Amino acid sequence: MNRAELADFLRRGRARLEPSDVGLTAGARRRTPGLRREEVAALVGMSVDYYTRLEQARGPRPSRQMLGALARALRLTGDERDHLFHLVGEEPPRAGSASSHIRPGLLLILDRLHDAPALVMTDYGDVLAQNAMSAALTGETGPGRNLVRRFFTDPRARALCPPEDLPELARSHVANLRAVTAARPDDPAPAALVAELRSTSEEFAHLWESHEVAVRRSATKRFLHPTVGLLELDCEFLLSSGDNQLLLVHTARPGTESHERLQLLRVVGLQNMAPAAGQR
Known part of the structure; x- marks a missing residue:
């Protein structure tokens, strides 16, 4: 070193x-x-x-x-x-796997999204960075967690969604993860996540056996926020070419109740978020 x-x-x-x-x-x-x-x-x-x-x-x-x-x-x-x-005497991350390094331009876009919840993640769900609005929406901040693991193992993650939406969300997570593991068979990270969840979540194991395949694309998702209530948000997944990373942006259609609640979240949900938002 x-x-x-x-x-x-x-x-x-x-x-x-x-x-x-x-x-x-x-x-x-x-x-x-x-x-x-x-x-x-x-x-x-x-x-x-x-x-x-x-x-x-x-x-x-x-x-x-x-x-x-x-x-x-x-x-x-x-x-x-x-x-x-x-x-430091370390080998840089090897090519061919989902990189944890975010290009400066992508981080610049994330930093400019002040009024929309947004995050950067790998295509198999590892959170790499998120803005303060995203932390206010989901109640968690910073990198180091996986959205798929959290969905299948943390009741708090499932409480953020209406119960009737959970089955379809679970299928979507599993179908996307199967597509990623098939596309990159030599990348150990997605395969390790699959092995872990098959052994710890009966729901995941059951869905995995159904062999559904579907890559994440734009969708509408509902959130049950404890402060502002139900939010129906459009989710856009923007792929970062060559890095196997996604910029996920949540927006609400202007004039809707969800849009008003999202603006309210920006006011009340960002209180005490300054230190946490800096941990991206």
Whole structure:
């Protein structure tokens, strides 16, 4: 691990970004350009002390997951992400699998979607980043979870949907996951998720045996939000070419009750969300 080179690379990456580049407000006047250390730490999901020690060339070796989060927080290109991994003595993520690295342009789009719940995820459901509205809608923030696993194993996820919608949602999750595993038989991540859920969820195992196949596309989904009530939202899945990633955006049709409730969610649902929203 080249601590000196890593420290310099992190400092330069932080200095070239402005708060607006990562969806943050500038706040009080800044004496120096770039993001503050505490802002980068919040975006990554690490302590300020940990990040400070990395910039001072005295920090411990970051994990691969932490390196991926640093690359996203600093809006690194693919080549810059690979360089970051090499500085720590790690091999960059291999090609042919769903990458956890989000292109800076895709993150820029996510940061600009202030009034619509949106997130970036792999095609098999791993959340890579989400905006504050998405966290307000689902009650969870930050990367590191899988939407398919959560649906089949967490009652709180199922409580977000009307009971009569659950069977079709379950079929959709399983059918999409089967399509992904067939398309990328050499990618261990989707296959491992299938094996895990077949052993832990009878519902998933039963649906898996039905051998339905359907790739995620645009749809309408209903949410039961505990504060604003029932929301009927249009879901658009935008594919990031070559990366096996999806930008999922939820919108409500103007003039509908759901549109009014979504605007209400933006007001009341984002309270106390500032620290959480920064953990993308």
